[in-house]
Amino acid sequence: MSGLISIAVTGINAAQMGLMTTSNNISNASTDGYTRQRVVQASNPTVMTGAGGLGEGVHVTNVERLYSQALNNQVLNAQTNVSSLDMYYSEISQIDNLLADKTAGLSPAVQTFFDGIQAVATNPSSTSARQSMVSGAQSMVNSFQNIYSRLTELNNGVNSQITSTVASINNYTGQIADMNQQIVASGALNGQPANDLLDKRDQMVAQLNKLVKVNVTTNDDGSYNVFVGTGQQLVVGSKTNAMTAMASAADLSRTVVGLSGASGNAQELPESLISGGSLGGLLSFRSEALDTAFNQLGLVAANVTQTFNAQNALGMDMLGKSALASALNPGNAGFIADFFSISDPTVTAKSTNLAGSPVIEAKFDAASYNGTNFYSNLTSSDYLLSVDASGLTLKRLSDNATWTGASIADINTAMATNTDPNKGPQGFTLSEKAAGTYSVGDSYLIQPTRNAAQQFSVNANVAADPRLVAAATPVRSTAALTNTGSATVGTISAGPGYSGIAATATYSSLPALMTLSYDGTQLTGFPAGSFVTISSGTSSSGPWPIGGAATPVAYVSGSGAKITITTDPANYPDAMSFSFSGALKAGDQFTFSANANIDAMGMVVGGKVGVEDGGNIVRLGNLQTQNTTGGGKATYQDGYAAFVNDIGNRASSAKSSSAAQTVMLGQATSARDAVSGVNLDEEAANLIKYQQAYQASAKVLEIASKIFDTLLSIQ
């Protein structure tokens, strides 16, 4: 009978523990990271009697946590990807929105500028048309600068987010180490796991994992080790290694992530080691999208600047000033060749370079000329110049193409003369600003276009006086009024080096550069020292060296053949060209001179300036649709469209990956919660179950008591 009572009591105790566990589950049903618990009951050992074993009731062996490491890991993996993609997406969306604006974006600004150019082409002598072109240029430049400063804000945001994320990571790793210590201590104390501490620690790992993808291993004593990357330790038992946000050695303006080792010195972690979590998302946004955006923006600015300036340099302004006028008299300054200016390429010496290392600088190359238009060879890539035992190596970081040499000059030559079309001129030239001695391990980061848009601006003199826009062709031709042939000189095309022809003129012959006379079969009067090529379709003859004004060059009247004159056929094969349309007759004369009156001292004198000539402004306007970028393969707009496409693609793929990963996260969470989550209906049922068990055991106690009373009443 006393056995009956004690059995009833074990039942009551067990039911009570069941009720308590159930109510704990109910009250934590919506606690983050809570794992449902249940009591595990076992029957007490039986007492052997002659009749066999008699049960001795029940006891609770432990309160079990329904937890699956494998399912939890799935959630962690999916979660870190979702956090990473969400961060990436929210950052890249800002660039995406920046580009989307149809009225304030780059594309309409560029169009406004070219509209202004056409207005000048329609009325070259109208100062108001010129003013509107210059205003268009200024608003275009402002758009570039606005986008640049917006990107800079994003970049600063990335830097400060890295710093704050790293601080949170350290906070979590510190807490995990604390929990490790408490869990080990409580396990040693009572031999039972501390369920709430385990939940809390897993919750910390889950939070940490949202910031950066970590791997967790469990030690024998129940403590966790936490790693990032390929095994870089963040937490080992109760010890932590602090992560730090530090300036990159290669570029002090860039915040990168470092990890302190046992020595306490922070080492820069390669970005490839940090993946997942918002930190991983930030870093890949910066390297894949933001850096590209800076470079692409700068590339458009640099391309426009290089090609536009090169073409502008071949024109003549409304005051009659041109490179030709300056060449005729070096004192005749004031011609503005460079309409735009931009920042030089950025060169950053690695902060660990030795003190005596040279200071490297880079300058943009002049635009190349293909006989029709100027084009630039710049790419949107960054470059790394590094020093090793065998010499210098320049590496293009977008595709790891390299150029090697013993000196900077060798590297420049290697770029300029490379026959591989992919490794030809890159649009910039390196030089040593300050000489020094290279040491193995020195390196320099060269970013040709990254900051180009920052200082993109319109020449201040042109902005103040739009008459200085070089809209006209600098050379004009005049057929003698007495000519009896019908021939006229078509458009005179001035190419690079055209002003060299002025060197052959003498002050006494000014302002004429040359007077060509036709005798029925030959032209004479070309400048002494020049070279003349006659070309028609694909066939050409020359270049014929001109000894003096009497040197004849055969020309067929009415052939329409193109005449090209240069003083330097190797470097400037297209210095100046024109063709005759109509028939020439013997005795016809054509005078070529500066398109403005130039006196015997080479000075532009009043009047007689070809102000209505729009020859050069038409060619400037043509740049919009010509292949001016990527080594002469694409237009400005093509390059920009490819960039918009790239950002749009990245944003849209981040969005769809994020959606896919969110689904995975949902599935993994469901799978985990199927095991570990609290179901209130289930707990309600358990509540009833344990209530009934409690009532039943209590009934047993009551019966035992009644039996006892019955016995007592017998006496």
Place this chain on the structure above:
Amino acid sequence: MNMRVSTAQIYRSGTNGIQDLQSSLYTLQNQVSANRRIVTPQDDPVGAAQALVISQSQSVNELYLKNQASANTKLSALDSNLKGIYSELSSIYEQGIAAGNGGYGDAQRAAVASELQSRLANLVTLANSQDGTGRYVFSGVQSTTPPFSPSGNTAPYSMANPYMSYNGDDGVQVLQVSASQYLATNEPGSNVFYTRVTDSSGVESKRGVFDSIQNMIDFLKTPGVSASNPTYTQSLSEIQSTMDNVSSVQASVGGRGASLDGLTNMSSDRKLQYKEQLSNLEDLDLAKALSDVKQQTIQLEAAQSTFSAMSKLTLFSYI
């Protein structure tokens, strides 16, 4: 085996479903209110890039249209200038012929000469015409320089000793009117007022019309001259050659105007095409979008009512 479902899961999947539907409704709403399918490039990266390229072609085409209109204006102005010049020249020519009347005496010829002198002044004024913005029409590209000025030479006048000097040049003002076509919108004075003539002995040479007219005037002022004098007949024939030249220049200007009409038709067609292409790329199919909105609204309502029904189901209501 049925999956065990935790209470938190039920709420989570309910709210997630509702949020997803709300977010896609929000996107639709943005598209509808902007009436654009591509709100930002990520909505269709390829389409966005294509739209950029097409909108540049569209703007460039607009520029051509604008240039065609400017060219048209300039050419019509030039044409009316040339008409004026032609009619002045033909009056001079008629007067000149009339002066050859055998019945005219010195006094009558002198009277004709003085009228011709004022007509010549008119012609010079026409040759020095300025457009609405004060730019000289016939000085090539030196539009701020009056093309013709008195040389101060003394008679008789020739190319080597001209009555009026030409201060302009052969410069041609061009406008780009299509991707490959450039149109000259002016005619330099050297092309209008100078012409090739052949004298009685068959030698070809160049003459300026001002010289011819002034020489004729000087001739008519001379007492006792005869209409058969070669100076007189030569001058008349030179004036006629110039008239021929002016009308051929006029024809060339008219031809350019006509070619512009064709170009403008083409560019206007192209303008429509670009507009349509852009619209296909960027614009929203409003009917479809609105039906999507309707459909998603219904789904959202269904999700909301399911959620509310699910959340009412609990065993605790019964114990």
